[in-house]
Amino acid sequence: MTSSDRVTATYLIETAFPLEQAAATMAGEQSTGTFVRVPGETDELREAHAARVEELVELGDVETPSLPGSGLPKGGGDGRRRTARVTLSWPLANFGPSLPNLLAAIAGNLSELKAFSGLKLVDIKLPPAFLDRYQGPQFGVAGTRRLAGVFDRPIIGTIIKPSVGLSPEATAEQVRTLVEAGVDFIKDDELQADGPHCPFDARISAVMRVINAHADRTGKKVMYAANLTGEIDEMLARHDHVLAEGGTCIMASMNSIGLPAMKVLRAHAQLPIHGHRNGWGMLGRSPALGMSYIAFQKLWRLAGIDHTHVNGVDNKFCETNDSVIASARECLTPMFDAPHPGCEILPVFSSGQSVMQAAATFQALGTTDLMFAAGGGIMAHPHGPAAGVRALLLAWEAAVAGVPLADAARDAPELKAAMAAFGG
Template identity: 60%
Template sequence: MTASMSVTDRIEADYVIETAIDPQEAAETMAGEQSSGTFLPIPGETEELKARSAARVEHLEVFQTVDTPSLPGAAVGETYQRAHVTLSWPLGNIGPSLPNLMATVSGNLFELKPFSGLRVMDIRMPQAFADIYPGPQFGIEGTRRLTGVSKGPLIGTIIKPSVGFSPQETADRVAILAQAGIDFIKDDELQTDGPYCPFEERVTAVMAVINAHAEKTGKKVMYAFNLTGEVDEMRARHDFVRELGGTCVMASVNSVGLGGMIALGRHSQLPIHAHRNGWGYLSRHPMLGWSHVAWSKFWRLAGADHLHVNGLRNKFCEPDDSVIQSAQSLLTPLFNDKPCLTMPVFSSGQSAIQPDETYRRMQTTDLIYAAGGGIVGHPDGIEAGVRSLREAWDAAEQGIPAVDHAKEHPALARALDAYAQ
């Protein structure tokens, strides 16, 4: 790999920290731990070396003091100060390498005793990373082209039950959904290549249905086949989907890892639907782990065309403000000449109830809106479930309250009654 790289290029990362010691000292400990320093001076760490390779504390601002530590195992104090910290590193330490960037900005930081809380909030990378990594090859524009959905959200769903269907039973469900007018279907993250529903048999059965529907109607449903596995397995599964006319593959990014996702991104000729299952263990505590803003940049550069963000009033623990911030971050350019925009996927407990607020807060329909029970649980059936979501989004885009729009749209009216909370 080659990339244009200046010796003045620097990587920056923003954090929130909580510490019982002086925050400036704590920040300098972070910088030393993640570059040329250690817990005591050592031979060879010359001033010249530090000038070349040491991380710098670029910003520090204390914003709160609390009486109890957020996490166990930290140095004990009478109070604990929280601060915003920005560190920077010379690009020459690691070069434009995403796996080593992840090690650099996080590494051992979460384990350091001075910290009773530490969270990575954002990352800024030099242009050299854009020169090396593919980023989304399809993104919003390519996904719209392949699905034929030129405006509005892609209305999607998940095959449920998550596991238990045979390949033919899966295909039978896809036939019903395609007939109902769905745009996008995905495997559940638990369904990959088990003996009861082997990957190639599932792809063969499903694509027979999708291709037949496309020949009859001109509309080709996008199906994200879950190919999560070892790198060679994922490449082979991708090729099989492509050969049968499929238009999307899916990977569980926390399971395949950054190296696996990069390898898949370089190989893929189809959109990659990136599933973030496991996100909770990286983010659930507000003083530990990662913000989605920082974490998602790795997967965007690695090649994620779609990425999950939960949804408003979801069945999980994520607050609505976090969901919106995550989705908006995916639509914020990473570089001036390489935006790397990834299509947000709203899911988890979604129905005809949430489009109004989702659109009001996002002000865009460049997203996939995936509902399980919000479609198949509609009192009048799956086709009415799909129609109710389109009607809810039409109302949202036109600025019409859903309850008013429902007066002339029975599918929406029945959905609002069925899913009212």
């Protein structure tokens, strides 16, 4: 069996047990072992199916356990609680190219083991065999750009607000304001799917009448990500309604529907899938538990999303800028070695974004292959939404050219007003 037939997963751990013992516990628990050797666990079986500890790097000590419920080794240990980076590998034959069963192996019972007061999955590497079963993104960066008609700059996006409460007709009127302002992309809020006050089919029909009429007049067809999250049969029918109305994007809440449902949606879809990550904070916020976004987004890329949120620089949430940029960079990084498809997807920057973050985002990421979604940064512009969109375009033009924002604003009233409004 070659290395290309193995899955690897990297973790950050915290434990009062000797590190080698702790790592061996992880490998045994998630493959052939249990707390005691059992009949049938032969040397041959272990050789063929046991997980291996590929790397163990000690990182330092902590004074107190990060999570409750952890135990001590027999005799109480040496009084130290160590942290480390551990990489395990499994033979693909244990579970096959199956994302649900992969998750059972790499993120199953590990976080409940008493030996650990911290255990977080931070990265995975999968063999190309997964590409034989999972299609990956259908549109990705290039296909999304083509449908949005935006090249050589970020796609400028926004969101319908208030999140819920608008009727289909009121939603369409807000869309009218936004398309006339020159925005490239509009999305439903993840809280708005198919409620009785704003039924999905009626909302999409009303919105697409506005978008199609604008496209007929101007040649620019704004991409609208319709939130079709629901049961599988509902999502497939909703996709078909969007397609029939001339829509160019759908949106699904990843954690709500699960990987198998996303795989079904991807196989059916003829439109880009905007994967919304709501709920990821439960997995990612704790440094001692859960899963990093770098690992998380790889699973969903294989399942078929085309773009996904990565938060934003200087965002309104708790995520650091370094974490945001690392996530965005990973979305644009191939998952597999050549000649296999890269499965790159478009990172979506959002959460309190305005003209003030454009330069820092570009400097950190080094590319304009991204969507820059601003709600208040467009709608709350003192001179109106059109000035808000214009200001963002000018801010990104200055960022790419290396021109300081204040210099670019001297002869640009929209940008100057945006800096005054959002600079605080």
